[in-house]
Amino acid sequence: MSNDKDRVLKEITPKGQDYSQWYLDVVLKAELADYGPVKGCMVIRPYGYAIWEHMQADMDRRIKLTGHVNAYFPLLIPKSFLEKEKQHVEGFSPECAWVTIGGGEELPEPLAIRPTSEAMICSMYAKWVNSWRDLPILINQWANVVRWEKVTRPFLRTTEFLWQEGHTLHETEAEAEEETLKMLQVYRSFSEETLAMPVLFGRKTDSEKFAGALRTYAIEALMGDGKALQAGTSHNLGQHFAKAYGIEFLGRSQERLMPWSTSWGTSTRMLGGLIMTHGDDSGLILPPKVAPYQVVIVPIPPRKGDVNEAVLPKCRELQATLRGAGIRVHLDDRDTQLPGFKYADWEMRGVPVRMEIGPKDLEKQQCVLVRRDTREKAFVPLAGACAAVAERLEAMQRELLERGRSFLEDNTTRVASWAEFKQAMAEKRGFIVGGWCGDAVVEAKIKEETRATIRLIPMEEREAPCVYTGKPGREVFFAQAY
């Protein structure tokens, strides 16, 4: 573990706790492992992976609902495949890992470990597509990719990461653009509805767009420290890849045409965004929709000497009832830990609702429900416990998003001058809305002077003079990015 002092996660470490202890052993269940020369590798422990599985299932459902199917392509990409698209290879070759030896012998051609699969998938598509009747092709892949980054960061920038990448082909430019924007909206709704993480969406500037893309769109979330996180991207690749990989089809009017392609992806970076968005000093706070356990039942043991064997059976009964209602529930019946320890333990793991049941509660036929985010404590009759839990889960999912929304709004500053811009960046960061004249040189200068980059160009155009040059321009969102 080399990134012990990572500031981001330090901020959400419980006060008085040893940061790395919490980070490594308790909550994240994922870490950057360094082994030998490989830095910033991702290790996801079971609890963290369970969160990812829920995210994955939800995203997969959304991808299929929009007409896509899953497939799988090779991990190793021949160098010649990668080199076909000029901008693409220039963009990715600096961060490629190469396999040069196989079976003990030097390979005639080096193989790249996929940094993304456009090259591989387009090479296959070239063989698959002959007619306009073969289009559209709407395929998604769940896979791991490797990018040899110089600077890594837990979850946000790891050498290897898990993601889904969609790769589609369309007959017309309009269809490709529609697909690109459709997937951007899928990402936006996933982020907000499932992760309760509000985002802004829009187009990227040329300097920030994907290597080989015509246009790149993205969703951007705002983290607690005022820095923006690009959480999902959707690219309209134009005909660049079709041309480079020789994908052609015979059109409706018997001409040879090139299809229009798109690609889009979200990764385990979203898991990092989730942790940073909702965490507090006691650890994680998970939105109910992706929480591995939505409820944890903590039985309170009777005092020593007292005889009370009713608590545990009652807990099991409630567990079965909650399960029957489709709620993910865990009964923490460890007799090796005290109740107070269990409270703190599950709070660190971000379980949305805690249910306590002890001898006193049994007498009154009630239980105690505590919400993780607000810590609101309520005594609820056992008969209505299931409904009360469901109600809290629903409320928590909704309120986390609302809280995130107001945080995003409170940390978005509209500026009219360069002085205001610099002041906003120095004081609270967050998103800064201001005019930009469209010049990439100006964009670079702003980055140099303030570390802020243009995160998004909004879909709706609003005229505004450039904050740097004063020339006519349009409104864009600036922020310091991860």
Add this chain to the structure above:
RNA sequence: CGGGAUGUAGCGCAGCCUGGUAGCGCACCUGCUUGGGGUGCAGGUGGUCGCGAGUUCAAAUCUCGCCAUCCCGACCA
């Protein structure tokens, strides 16, 4: 690759200036205790002090070299 810093137990650190053969907190193990918010007490396991050389009767400590990592700058989902 430029500038700054650090390598001592699984993790976080002290000790180094002023050499004398290694300590604290967390975690882990044992016993008792406690039991509706991280229980308390006592005992215990675990380290060739990053690597190599030099100075010295003696090196975690002083000197030199090497290696590694972290932070700040240029690239990135």
